[in-house]
Amino acid sequence: APSNKTYAYMVLPNKTSTQVSSYAANPSSNVLRNDTNVQAVQQKTLGIIGANFWTDTLQTVGAKGDANYLSSNKKASVMVKETSTTTEVAVSDPTQANVGKIQIELNAPSGSVIEQDERVTVTQLYPKTILTVNVNGSAGASYSVTFAKPVVLAADADAYTYSESVTTNYGNDTLLAIKGTSTGTNSRHTFLKFDMSSLTGASYAKFRVYG
16 A cells, blocks of 8 residues: 555536546646645645645745745644735634744745734845744634735946046946045945836835845
8 A cells, every 4th residue: 555655636616527637737726745744735827825834843835936935833824825016924823722923934025014913923024024923822713914015126327436536437347336434535435326217106115235
């Protein structure tokens, strides 16, 4: 008899055998993980991922080309729905045994929080999204948070100025220089230009520099 094997099936109500065969040839859902620690599926048309985490150890689910797309540190049922503008995460403890919190991570940045249940605490939005859910006494209820997706703009133009060579154009340099001095000599200032015309209704912006 088979030992430690897995299988997966899908229920397609009211489908004919021909329709089932057609769906099987081009399914809109796929299994992301199916083992004793995690079972997760993705419905690509609806942009929904559902995952059951079966252990109180950190487990991850790969999706959308990212091996660490979704993770949980506790037993949990998690749903993630992405649209072109929002990401919604819903979390529950179906065991009803957790008297603490569940930490969920999405390995992607999020914009502002649009709405959240009172038991959800968002601790990080960038470079990945981290949230905790207090499930103590929740009786298996689901709690959710909705994020706006961030709009990332690259600089259209950049340059720096050098106090000792004010007539030199450094716009074609591959590096940007910043240097402050107490006397003001040998100082360098960097300038960046962004085209904001594609943004509508933005409430705030964050500027991040990596080096």
